[in-house]
Amino acid sequence: MRIIKTTAKTIYTKSGIPGVDYALNQYVGCQFACKYCYAKFICKWKPYGDWGTWVEVKTNAPELARKRVHGEVFMSSLSDPYQPIERELKLTRKTLQMMDKRNKLSILTKSPLVVRDIDLFKLFDDIEVGLTINSFEGKEKQIIEPFTPSQKLRIEALKTLKDEGIKNYGFISPIIPGITDIEAIIKETKGIVDYHSFEVLNLKGAGRKFVEILKENFPESYEIMINEDKFWEFVKELIALIKHLDIKAEGIEVHREGWEVIEVK
Template sequence: MKLGVMEKKVRSLYIRSRIPGVEWAVNQYVGCAFACKYCYAKFLCRWRDYGPWGTWVEVKINAAELARRRVKGSIVMSTVSDPYQPIEARLKLTRRVLRYMDKRNELSILTKSPLVVRDVDLFKEFRSIEVGLTINSFEGREKRLFEPLAPVQGTRITALQRLYEEGIRTYVFVSPIIPGITDVGAIVEETRDFTDYYFFEVLNLWAAGREFRELLRESYPGSYSVLKDDEKFETFLKGLREEIRRLGIRVEGIETHKHGWELVSP
């Protein structure tokens, strides 16, 4: 299916963030061609009549110009897209935005793409920057069902290591954690030597949408049952917290959705 690319001029690039501890969000793209089935940003389709999630990308063509604006506080990139999705290889919009941003701002970038290593030279210009890779251990059947168009896990891990070796502060965003599918221990063991910290997020069934709930229920009924049943879910969370503590890693937090954000110290 051909990707629909919608060009749009906007008034502002820096939007006040709802993420605790982060002042600003930057999304030079809206929508994502990785089209992950569980993506929470699918809600945007309610206000953009472009088609199903993953079939379109909105490009803020004046984003680089707007990036020159000076704001105070921390910035996260991106919250409703991936800044290094396939179209970025051609447009280089993320790279231009980074070039014009105030390098004194504290910047956090999250992606699933190994393309992120292209911009190491610009990352080094920032006073404070961190780059995270989303890693969830989805391979084989899970990869085909949940995120068939996203980069494979191995390329994400290689990108993480390359960034770390270049002196960039890195983190692993383990998400979504699905009971019986996401191997948290394996992810940590494979990445702990080149990761500064971890953030864990358990799948939010409601935010993932009706279609994904049905997909999970039909394909992995055991996982679905744990997420739906309060008692099973509490047992799962207890085991997850204990496993994270045993791993002895630096953890910024865990998002469980039913209980909100919490710090889990090793």
């Protein structure tokens, strides 16, 4: 793993993510190297090699994070803030320590390391912490995201956050037909999350290499994702399932550009 240390001019960048005003990325690049990761596009501007082989470390992120910003801050859009290197560098922790605690903050991770910083989360006026859960185990996990912590550890982290009074959420993503077991996820997390958020796989964002992985290893899932009629039937069934499971499903929206960009909220 190549580590590139840099200094940044700013740490709060305007975000195009719906509902998010600023993104904060103390790291760029991610050791988890999920095959579908939507942040891979950044490799066009970062000539360090393939996604998952490098991490850029913004060494002055804590100092830049002192600023008070108005609006929601999302940590992180181009990395996982609690990827393995964080255990040693503690850059995320140092950044949280220096942040203005009046900033509204949302954190998303796949790592149970997040519970290490509960003491800091309690200092913020408005904070929520989410863990991505997608039920990938066994063959699916080995192919799609082999280097991430297990689902069991992620769910345990959510429970710890809940027990400590930290607002939390389960981010069910990516939802892939025939692979992501939404019903099992919701049953396992019921009562230990404040809410669930849903996102169907974005084929365009996942990239051509992942489309080939899907086609080769999960042909039935691939056929549903690329076939217009089959896809919308899947979405219809998905929404019905979410409502049946007694989730707060008011205002569910499905957006699609071409056949790629799909979100269920």
